[in-house]
Amino acid sequence: MTQDTAHPGSVRPGGRTARVREAVLRAAGDLLVERGFATLDLAEVAARAEVGKTTVYRRWRTPAGLVADLLVDMAETSLPHSDTGSLRGDLLENARLVGKTLTDPRQSRLFRAVIAAATSDDTAAAALRAFYDTRLTEWSPCVTAAITRGDLPPETDPRAVLSAVSAPLYYRLLASGDPVDETAVSAAAEAAALAAEQGVFAVSTTKPTD
Known part of the structure; x- marks a missing residue:
């Protein structure tokens, strides 16, 4: 993405700009945890971060822009995939x-707020999809390695496997409360x-017959 097409604030900065971004994202995350997305206000974020209001409005533009950059930051700092063999x-x-993310007192509330934002704002929704795309891309080598070892069918879709791991855990967080x-x-x-292993996530390459 170019700077013109990236989500507001999502171009990785350095120096003082990095410190400003860190302070603003921390303040935005705190407010999301405390009150949710509906009342997220850029002026209040700027005051809590001790950053000029003009800077926040110019760089992030909207509350959804802040959420988008917060998700970029979360994706950037996510742990790399494992290789247990x-x-x-x-x-x-x-x-x-x-599970660790969803049970962390801060992170679990933050994810609830971000998901709530994504249900009502297209920018936040696109940012959430990009976050999960990054996570799935990072962990897909675990599945492709299993395919290479012959543990899984060659046509297995790595992203579908990983989605099947996280889906029931998010269901517990957001729906059942278990x-x-x-x-x-x-x-x-x-x-x-x-x-x-049973081929449930194998993508068929056979063309349907008439």
């Missing part, structure tokens, strides 16, 4: 990372591994 081991580490504990984490990883 086995599909189950890698998927379990992925599930544990998701705990995102070690039992749930292990079950999510095992279920995804079993389904992948």
Whole structure:
């Protein structure tokens, strides 16, 4: 992306600009955790971050622009994928990372607020999709390595496997309210591994007949 087409504030800065970005994103995250997206106000973010209001409005433009850059920052600082040497081991580490995020007192509230923002704002929705695209791209080598070892069908879709790991954990956070504990984490990883081994996530390359 060029600076003109990137999400507001999402071009990685350096020096003083980096410090300003860090302060603003921390303040925005705090306010999202405290009150959610509906009342996120750029002037209040600027005051809490002790940054000039004009700077915040010029760089991030809208509350959705702040959410977008917050997601960029979260993607940039996310842990790299694991390499345990086995599909189950890698998927379990992925599930544990998701579970840790969703049970962290700050991060879980922040994700709720970001997801709420994405349901009502196209910019926030695009940023959320980009965040998960980054996460899936980072962890896909775990599945492709399993394919190379012959543990999975060649046509297996790595992103579908990884989505199957995280989906039940997000369901617990956002819908059922059931705990995102070690039992749930292990079950999510095992279920995804079993389904992948059975070819559930294999993408057919055969053209349908008439």
